Amino acid sequence: MNQDHMLICARGLVRRFHSGQEEVAALNGVDLDLPKGAFSVLAGRSGSGKTTLLNILGTLDMPDAGTLSISGRDVLTFSAAERADFRLYRMGFIFQAYNLIRVLSARENVAYVLQLRGVPKAERLRRADAWLAEVGLAGLETRRPDQLSGGQQQRVAVARALASEPDIVLADEPTANLDSHSGESLMHLMRELNGKRGVTFLIASHDPVAMDAARELVMMEDGRIVERIGQ
Amino acid sequence: MKHLSVYLRLGLRNLWLHPARTGLTVLALAIGIAALTFLTAMNDGWMQNIRENFVLTEVGHLQVHARGFEQSHSIRDHIRDPRPLLQRLTGMQGVRAVTTRIRVSGLASAAGANAGVLVSGVDIERERQVSRLSTFVGQGRWFVAGEERAVILGDVLAERLEVGPGDKVVLMAASPGGDIMSEVFRVRGLIHSGVMDIDNLMALVPIASARRWLALDEGAVTDIVIRARAFADVNPLQRALRTEWDGQGLEVLRWMDIDPMAEQWARFADAYTWIVLAVVILVVLAEVLNTMLMSMHDRIREFGLMSALGTAGSEVFAMVMWETVILVCLGGVLGFALGGWLSVYYGQHGLDLSRFATAFSFMYMSPVVYPLLTLEGCARILGAAVVGAMIAGLYPAWKASRLEPAVAMREV
Numbered sequence: 013m014n015q016d017h018m019l020i021c022a023r024g025l026v027r028r029f030h031s032g033q034e035e036v037a038a039l040n041g042v043d044l045d046l047p048k049g050a051f052s053v054l055a056g057r058s059g060s061g062k063t064t065l066l067n068i069l070g071t072l073d074m075p076d077a078g079t080l081s082i083s084g085r086d087v088l089t090f091s092a093a094e095r096a097d098f099r100l101y102r103m104g105f106i107f108q109a110y111n112l113i114r115v116l117s118a119r120e121n122v123a124y125v126l127q128l129r130g131v132p133k134a135e136r137l138r139r140a141d142a143w144l145a146e147v148g149l150a151g152l153e154t155r156r157p158d159q160l161s162g163g164q165q166q167r168v169a170v171a172r173a174l175a176s177e178p179d180i181v182l183a184d185e186p187t188a189n190l191d192s193h194s195g196e197s198l199m200h201l202m203r204e205l206n207g208k209r210g211v212t213f214l215i216a217s218h219d220p221v222a223m224d225a226a227r228e229l230v231m232m233e234d235g236r237i238v239e240r241i242g243q
Numbered sequence: 244m245k246h247l248s249v250y251l252r253l254g255l256r257n258l259w260l261h262p263a264r265t266g267l268t269v270l271a272l273a274i275g276i277a278a279l280t281f282l283t284a285m286n287d288g289w290m291q292n293i294r295e296n297f298v299l300t301e302v303g304h305l306q307v308h309a310r311g312f313e314q315s316h317s318i319r320d321h322i323r324d325p326r327p328l329l330q331r332l333t334g335m336q337g338v339r340a341v342t343t344r345i346r347v348s349g350l351a352s353a354a355g356a357n358a359g360v361l362v363s364g365v366d367i368e369r370e371r372q373v374s375r376l377s378t379f380v381g382q383g384r385w386f387v388a389g390e391e392r393a394v395i396l397g398d399v400l401a402e403r404l405e406v407g408p409g410d411k412v413v414l415m416a417a418s419p420g421g422d423i424m425s426e427v428f429r430v431r432g433l434i435h436s437g438v439m440d441i442d443n444l445m446a447l448v449p450i451a452s453a454r455r456w457l458a459l460d461e462g463a464v465t466d467i468v469i470r471a472r473a474f475a476d477v478n479p480l481q482r483a484l485r486t487e488w489d490g491q492g493l494e495v496l497r498w499m500d501i502d503p504m505a506e507q508w509a510r511f512a513d514a515y516t517w518i519v520l521a522v523v524i525l526v527v528l529a530e531v532l533n534t535m536l537m538s539m540h541d542r543i544r545e546f547g548l549m550s551a552l553g554t555a556g557s558e559v560f561a562m563v564m565w566e567t568v569i570l571v572c573l574g575g576v577l578g579f580a581l582g583g584w585l586s587v588y589y590g591q592h593g594l595d596l597s598r599f600a601t602a603f604s605f606m607y608m609s610p611v612v613y614p615l616l617t618l619e620g621c622a623r624i625l626g627a628a629v630v631g632a633m634i635a636g637l638y639p640a641w642k643a644s645r646l647e648p649a650v651a652m653r654e655v
């Protein structure tokens with residue numbers, strides 16, 4: 013495999029958790045190469061290690077063993093501050109719920125990451141509004157999260173993830189709290205952005221709606237990747 | 244400061260998210276800071292009052308003696324010719340009034356009893372411009388011009404001697420030559436000052452009578468007493484007079500050099516107030532800390548999210564600190580306004596504590612306090628509030644900044 017094309021290159025990732033006396037191996041030696049432009053869904057039963065893997069790939073958590081390079085950078089050697097910076101400039105995140113800062117409007121939530129990056133005010137507001145329009149939320153820019161439906165909130169999260177033009181968007185169960193119609197249209201939106209703009213997506217989900225939209229399925233079981241379907 | 248606008252926006256809105264909690268904390272802060280402001284002003288007013296009462300009762304802001312008099316209190320150490328000194332002092336910058344005295348300790352006897360006395364020969368006109376002694380006359384009257392061998396006694400002393408206005412008293416003291424001199428005086432008035440040393444021991448006589456009785460030269464004095472325009476003039480005056488009169492065998496003393504008691508009492512009151520302030524600050528701190536910790540706890544997920552989005556730990560720290568600062572500022576402004584208003588109001592009208600404080604008059608305290616809001620006092624309160632906010636914010640901010648995003652995001 014030509015690793016130059018690989019956005020993510022993980023080898024032998026192990027992550028153990030201790031709960032009381034017990035030790036749980038949430039990841040048990042994960043190897044994963046993900047090319048630029050992928051639209052992959054990480055699927056598997058509850059407890060198979062999807063969130064744990066996504067957190068490590070997103071530099072939100074550190075593995076106990078293994079190597080990981082993202083965009084050619086050895087992110088496991090980074091300090092906490094360097095990781096925060098890497099996330100700010102290279103990664104987009106969409107979580108299952110509580111994705112938004114609740115005292116900020118939709119526009120301000122999207123603009124937040126741009127502000128951290130020092131984008132001037134006029135420019136960041138323009139970009140925030142453009143992305144909100146892109147995800148179908150034109151006219152709702154000034155609403156607070158509690159004034160938006162669950163599907164609309166997830167769309168704001170998509171807009172925020174894409175506004176900073178990341179190398180990859182990591183999404184953890186983005187459709188889990190949505191009805192099937194909203195879930196479908198969210199997946200459709202992300203798939204469209206992948207096709208149109210070449211944004212790389214890695215989505216953890218056991219929602220059939222999400223799996224249907226995938227270009228590739230990465231199957232997990234007991235902390236291992238057991239099968240890759242598609243591509 | 245990089246993202247100040249977003250910190251302030253987040254801080255304000257998060258505080259607004261819980262109006263009741265924020266309101267209660269702001270109220271507690273406001274009351275605490277109002278109390279702080281008012282107590283500080285009370286204390287400063289009180290100290291000013293003690294100093295002023297002390298100085299104006301008798302001692303004056305500054306005294307000039309022949310060198311050694313403060314130590315010996317012997318009439319032998321007197322100033323022979325004070326005229327050039329008085330001339331220099333008249334119209335000098337910072338000098339409001341000047342008088343002269345002859346002080347000597349002696350014995351008073353009347354028909355029934357004897358008692359030790361502190362005799363003070365006073366210039367009957369100038370004394371009124373320097374001290375309040377003349378205003379303390381209760382029974383009888385102050386001296387009239389040209390009056391010879393008149394005496395005004397402290398009321399407790401008079402009682403001990405069993406005399407009143409019109410009665411005769413014999414005063415005895417040693418002359419500079421060492422002879423015991425005695426003279427008959429007639430009591431013209433009694434003074435009550437509330438200060439024990441004065442009421443129990445003081446015998447005032449016209450300065451000319453004192454000279455004749457003690458066989459002192461014309462013009463001789465033991466004290467030149469200066470009333471300054473303000474307390475701020477005291478140190479510069481002492482410095483100026485010391486350089487100017489260097490080598491003339493004089494000592495120039497400030498009121499606190501003469502009797503450190505009043506200053507120490509003022510300092511004690513100050514220390515006491517610091518303790519009260521410390522308690523107020525602690526209570527306020529605990530309140531702010533509690534509010535901020537509650538607010539942090541509500542938002543663990545949100546801090547996790549911010550961290551996941553690439554917000555640096557230092558930025559989360561700054562965010563929480565700014566929120567604390569906003570909270571303390573809201574309470575601070577409100578409390579400072581309230582405390583300031585109270586201080587200014589009572590600074591003009593006076594706060595009558597006579598029901599509690601009459602017993603303190605021997606400490607030179609007036610029962611009516613005029614709170615005084617000084618620049619130093621304000622700076623002290625401001626400093627306390629800012630330092631308090633910082634301390635109260637540090638722990639929650641540190642905690643929030645160290646949250647691991649992967650862990651925080653699992654919280655529900």
Ligand SMILES: Nc1ncnc2c1ncn2[C@@H]1O[C@H](COP(=O)(O)OP(=O)(O)OP(=O)(O)O)[C@@H](O)[C@H]1O
Nearest residue numbers: 029030031036038057058059060061062063064065
């Ligand atoms: N912080 C933690 N402490 C203890 N155990 C943990 C922790 N995080 C994950 N685990 C355990 O690791 C295993 C994998 O968890 P993970 O959350 O990655 O699964 P998942 O595939 O995302 O499941 P789900 O579909 O329910 O989200 C589980 O057994 C879980 O209990």
Ligand SMILES: [Mg+2]
Nearest residue numbers: 062063064184
């Ligand atoms: Mg999960």
